[in-house]
Amino acid sequence: MRVIKLEENNLETVIQEAREALVRGGLIIYPSDTCYGIGVDPTNPKAVDKLFALKKGRRKSISLLLDLASVRDYITLNRFSQFMLEYFLPGPYTLVSPLLPSPSSRQLDKRIYQNNTLGWRIINSFFISQLLSLFKKPLTSTSANRPGLPPTYSLAEILAQFSKEEQAKIDLIIDAGGLERHPPSVVLTTTTPSKILRSNYQAIVPLALSSFPNQPKANLPLISRRFYAFSNQREEKYPTLVLLFGPLGAGKTTFIRNFLRQLGYGGEITSPSFTLINEYQTPTRKVIHLDLWRLGSAKEISGLHSERYFKNNNLILVEWGEKYLAQLKENKNQPLTNTYGLVINYSLTKNKRDYIFLRLV
Numbered sequence: 001m002r003v004i005k006l007e008e009n010n011l012e013t014v015i016q017e018a019r020e021a022l023v024r025g026g027l028i029i030y031p032s033d034t035c036y037g038i039g040v041d042p043t044n045p046k047a048v049d050k051l052f053a054l055k056k057g058r059r060k061s062i063s064l065l066l067d068l069a070s071v072r073d074y075i076t077l078n079r080f081s082q083f084m085l086e087y088f089l090p091g092p093y094t095l096v097s098p099l100l101p102s103p104s105s106r107q108l109d110k111r112i113y114q115n116n117t118l119g120w121r122i123i124n125s126f127f128i129s130q131l132l133s134l135f136k137k138p139l140t141s142t143s144a145n146r147p148g149l150p151p152t153y154s155l156a157e158i159l160a161q162f163s164k165e166e167q168a169k170i171d172l173i174i175d176a177g178g179l180e181r182h183p184p185s186v187v188l189t190t191t192t193p194s195k196i197l198r199s200n201y202q203a204i205v206p207l208a209l210s211s212f213p214n215q216p217k218a219n220l221p222l223i224s225r226r227f228y229a230f231s232n233q234r235e236e237k238y239p240t241l242v243l244l245f246g247p248l249g250a251g252k253t254t255f256i257r258n259f260l261r262q263l264g265y266g267g268e269i270t271s272p273s274f275t276l277i278n279e280y281q282t283p284t285r286k287v288i289h290l291d292l293w294r295l296g297s298a299k300e301i302s303g304l305h306s307e308r309y310f311k312n313n314n315l316i317l318v319e320w321g322e323k324y325l326a327q328l329k330e331n332k333n334q335p336l337t338n339t340y341g342l343v344i345n346y347s348l349t350k351n352k353r354d355y356i357f358l359r360l361v
Contacts, residue, residue: 001167003155006031006127006176014174015127019134026171027051029144029158030131032065033123034092034182035151036144036158039065041137043107051140052111054162054169055147062112063094063119064138067129073104074138075120079356080208081190083343087245087322090124092203094141094187112140121185127176143184153179196361204328206341210357217251223355224258230357231340238338239314243321243360246344248293251353252319255344256289259317263287276304285313292320301327328360 006014018039021028025047028039038054040047042064051062066074068085075081076098084095099105099118112118121141132139143151145161152158155175159167186200194207210230215223231242244252257269263282272278272291280287288309295301301323309316318324321341328339341358 001170001173003173003175006174011127011130015131015134018131018172018174021172022047022135022137022139024171025050027054027169028172028174029170030128030139030174031125031176031179032128032141033090033125034143034184035153035179037065037140038142038144039139041135042109042112042140043137045109048109048111048140050169051142054166055142061114061119063121063141064112065128065132065141066120066122066138067132068122070104070132070138071120071122072100073102074100074108074118076100078190078192079211079213079343079345079354080192080194080206083206083208083245083356083358084190085122087325088204088206089122091122092182092185092200093205094119094121094185094198095190096187096197097190108138119187127174151184153181204325205361206358207361208356208358212355214352215355216352217254220251220255220258221261224255224262227259227342227355227357228262232338237313239310239312239316240338240340241310241316242318243324243339243341244317244319244344245321245341247346250344250346252344253291255342256317256319260287263315285315287315287317290316290318290324292318292323295323298326 004014004017018028018030022039022041025041025044027047027050029036030039038051040051042048081095081097084093096117096119099113099116144158145152149161152161155173158173183200183202186196186203186205187198188205189195189197192208192211196205212223231240246252253271260269260280260282263284265280265282270278272289273293276291278289290306292301339360341360343356343358345354
C-alpha cells in the first residue's frame with residue numbers, strides 16, 4: 001500500500017500515479033466531495049473482485065463516477081435526468097437511471113449494475129474530473145469504509161477501519177488531509193415520480209411528480225390549474241416558494257400571470273425584470289414575484305433580502321430559479337417545507353413546451 005499526499009504543487013503527478021494504478025487493475029482510495037471513496041476500473045473483473053473483497057459483505061451494486069462527456073455513453077437520459085444535469089450537477093447526488101445498451105456499457109462488469117439500472121455521479125472535484133479525463137473510463141464510487149461503519153474523512157480513519165490484511169489489498173491512498181464531514185450523497189431514481197433511496201439532509205432534492213410534454217402555449221390556463229393543485233396552494237399557515245426554470249422566452253412570466261389568475265387576482269400583472277420584485281395581494285395570500293434575470297452574483301441576490309418575505313402564508317415566485325437555488329444550497333437554515341419548482345422547456349417545434357413539476361425537499 002502506497003500513500004501519497006495530494007498538494008497543490010503535485011496534482012499532475014498524483015493524477016498520473018492514480019491512473020497508472022487503475023490501469024494495472026489496482027484499487028485506490030481517493031477524496032471525493034463527500035467522503036473518501038474506493039475506486040477501481042469497473043471494466044476489469046479482477047479489480048472489481050478487489051473492491052468486493054475489501055467491502056466484505058456488500059451485495060449491492062456499485063455506483064460510478066462519470067464526467068459530463070461520457071454520461072450519454074452509459075445512461076438513458078430522460079427529462080428529469082437532463083434537468084439534474086443542467087441545474088444540480090455536479091453535486092452530492094447519486095442518480096439511478098436505465099443503463100444504455102452501448103459498446104461502453106457492455107464493457108462494465110455485470111456486478112456494477114442491477115436490473116439494467118446504473119447508479120452514477122458527477123462530483124464537484126477538480127482532481128476527479130482530471131483523473132477521469134486522463135483515465136478515459138468511469139471510476140467506481142463507494143465510500144471507503146467497512147460495511148456498517150461510518151464514512152471516512154481522513155487517512156487516520158481509513159487506517160483505523162481496515163486491518164493490516166485489508167490494507168494490503170489497497171494499492172494507493174490519495175491523502176488530501178481531513179475532509180469536511182459531508183454525509184454521503186443522496187440517492188434517487190430518475191423515474192417520474194422520483195424516489196429517494198437514501199436521504200441526505202444537506203442536499204436539496206428535486207422530485208419530479210408530474211410531467212406534461214409538448215403542451216401548446218394556449219394550454220397555459222390548464223397547466224396553471226394543474227400546478228395550483230400540485231403545489232397545494234390552499235396552504236394557509238406557512239410561506240411557499242416556487243422556483244421557475246427555463247430559457248429566455250420560455251414563458252415563465254406568462255405562466256405566472258395565469259397562475260395569479262388562478263389565485264383570484266384581477267389587477268394588472270407586469271414583469272419585474274427591471275424592478276426585480278413585484279407584490280400582489282390576492283383574496284387569500286400575498287404573492288411576491290422575483291425576477292433574477294439581471295442579477296449575476298450571489299451578493300446581488302442576497303442584497304434583495306428575500307428572506308423578509310418568508311412569513312405568514314406568502315407565496316414567493318422566483319424566475320431564473322437556478323440562481324436562487326444556489327442561495328438555498330448555501331443557506332442550510334432556510335426551511336424547505338413548501339418548496340416547488342416548475343421547469344419550462346421548448347419543444348423542437350418552438351410553439352409547444354414541456355412542463356415538469358417539482359417538489360424540492
